[in-house]
Amino acid sequence: MERLDIRKASVAGMFYSANADELEKSIEALINQVPKKSVESNTIRALIVPHAGYVYSGQVAASAYAQLDQDAQYDRIVLIGSSHHNRFNGVSVNLQNFYETPLGKVKVDVELAKELIANSKYIVNIPEVHKQEHCLEVQLPFLQKYLNNDLTILPMVMGSDSVAEIKEITKAVKPLFTENNLFIISTDFSHYPDYNDAVKEDALTAEMISKNNPELLFEHLQRLKERNIPGLVTGLCGWSSVLLLQFIVEDKEGFEYVPLLYQNSGDKLSHNHQRVVGYQSFALVTKEDLEMNDEAREYLLEIARQSIYQYFDQDYSVPDYSHEGIEKYRGAFVSVYVKGKLRGCIGTFQPNRKLKELVRKLAVDAAMHDYRFKVITEKELNHLSLEISVLGPLxxxxxxxxxxxxxxxxxxxxxxxxxxxxxxxxxxxxxxxxxxxxxxxxxxxxxxxxxxxxxxxxxxxxxxxxxxxxxxx
CATH class of the missing domain: 3.30.1490.150 (Hypothetical protein ph0010; domain 2)
Structure with missing residues (x-):
């Protein structure tokens, strides 16, 4: 029988629980604390997630994993993080058959890893790089718990701090950036400034990432070092991994970074605001046009009106209509007017239901539950007009x-x-x-x-x- 080569968990019991039951419960609790839908699952091509202990960054990481479709099928999940212990040229891929956590084993795509090594001098296998590296390991329990299918991963640890080398690595990795693969980039944000500086500088770094311009991001991080902010060691510890993702998509149209959740360790340790670490999650998604045709707009207005009429047990029929735009998960606001005067406006940024379902709910909420205005009466239905705002991501x-x-x-x-x-x-x-x-x-x-x-x-x-x-x- 062939002997399996397994990369054992190195930070179980430190960064997360070594007990499987406790680990599952902690992940469930973290997932349940965050919005489930800030973006549409089928538009996600990559996630940027933190890698600290779950007590510190677990909720921010959960905010990213909660965006995924639990039944999604990926050919492989490409895990990329920057080495905390070794500096070397290029990127090291792991050739062990499995990664193991308290939740079980995860298969490594060893054949693809070997193929990458054979075809690029910048992709190597350095076994010791992976032994104690936590930045990829801490992502696995989330994936194991949240996704309802067998996982195959490609673990890659960046060692290079050369932009020229990262561009060369990009050439080898870019063909893997397809709809069938999910990229996960592991990085924390600022290390060890005080709380207020962390909030300020991490917001600026997040904005630079959102611009999807790797040169601009690199220049920003260089300027950050030159400013000598007290205590600041780095503004983005996994910058080389983030830069790799940005180089992959910089020449591709139709992608955008959607920020999901920001926290720092000071939010978890209220007594320590002097030396904090920042955490920010992102989803890299395919941009979808908000526009929809006149028929779709009219249908949404009609079902909003129907929802209000039905609240008063009034008949109001709307013919069935099908359009891709109204089936999407989007944020929206519905405003209700009577004789031209605003009488309610309710909305949400969290697209936790399909647009057509969300509009139905918001219409009644705006008419009957906006505490700032008098509720709509049945006699006023004759004079009702509606306005719908469909929202893009924050x-x-x-x-x-x-x-x-x-x-x-x-x-x-x-x-x-x-x-x-x-x-x-x-x-x-x-x-x-x-x-x-x-x-x-x-x-x-x-x-x-x-x-x-x-x-x-x-x-x-x-x-x-x-x-x-x-x-x-």
Whole structure:
């Protein structure tokens, strides 16, 4: 019988529980604490996830894995992280048959690894590189627990700190970037600044990643080192792995990075805000056009109206209609007007149901459950008009100069204080970007001007359509 070559878990009992039952329960708890759908599962081509102990970065990692379809079938999962213990030229792939965790064994695509080594001088096998390296290992229990199928992985540990070499490695790895493979890039963000510096600098690094420009990201990280921020050792510990992914997709149209969740170790250890480590997750997704045809828009408006009428036990029939756009998972807002005056506006950024289902729910919520307005009465149905805003993904920005009035909505977050304005709010009030943000902070999020200074600011695209008429019963 052939002897299996198994890479044993090296950080079980330290970074995560060595007990299988405890490990499963901890992952379930982490997954249950995060939104399940910030992006559509079938658009995900790569995830960027942290690799610290689960008590510190587990929730951020879970925010990425929770986006996947649990029944998704991948030919292989390409795991890429940067070495914490060794420096060497190129990238080392593991040739052991399996990785083992307390949840069992995971198969390694050894034949593909050998093929890559044979075809590129920059892809090597250095066994000692993989023995104690945790950045890939800590991803496996999430994959084992969350995905309902047998896994095959290609473990790759980056050793190079040369941009020229990373470009050469890109040439060898790029053919693997297909719809049938999932890439997982393992990296933490800032190491050891104080809490406030971490929040500020990690937001800027996240914005650089979102721009999908590897040269720009590298220049940013170099400038970060030159600024001598107290305590800061690195702004992105797995920068070479992130850079590899960016080089893979930089010349490909139709991809975007969607930030999912940010935390740092200070959020978990409230008594230690002096030396923190930052964690940010991303999904790299294929961009999908928000636009939909006139029939799809009319259908969404009609089913929104139908939902409100049915709340009052009124008959309102809508012919069946099928369109790809209304089946997608998207965020949305529904606004309800009576005789042209706003009487409710409710929405969500989390696309946790198909758009057609979400619109039905939001329509009733806006008409009957927006505490800022009087509820709609049955007598007012004759004078009802509706407006629907379909939302693109949130994109973190570092400067309000990125806001385009009339195009972008904004979302602000500072701790538990959050607020959003749709694009039309700025246009209707004649605000510039500064006024747009300030009014959102003070009127919607309840922030002071001081709190706004270090709040997270996001933008998002929308398409907006309305019926602009009153229907008779």
């Amino acid at each position: 994109k973190m920005i570092n400067s309000i100069d990125a806001i385009q009035i009339g195009k972008h909505g904004i979302y602000l977050r500072k701790g538990f204080k959050t607020g959003t304005f749709l694009p039309l709010v700025a246009m209707r009030n004649g605000w510039d970007a500064k006024q747009f943000v300030l009014n959102c902070a003070m009127k919607k999020a309840g922030m002071s001007e001081q709190e706004l200074k270090d709040a997270e600011v996001f933008i998002y695209d929308t398409i907006v359509f309305s019926d602009n008429h009153e229907k008779s019963m």
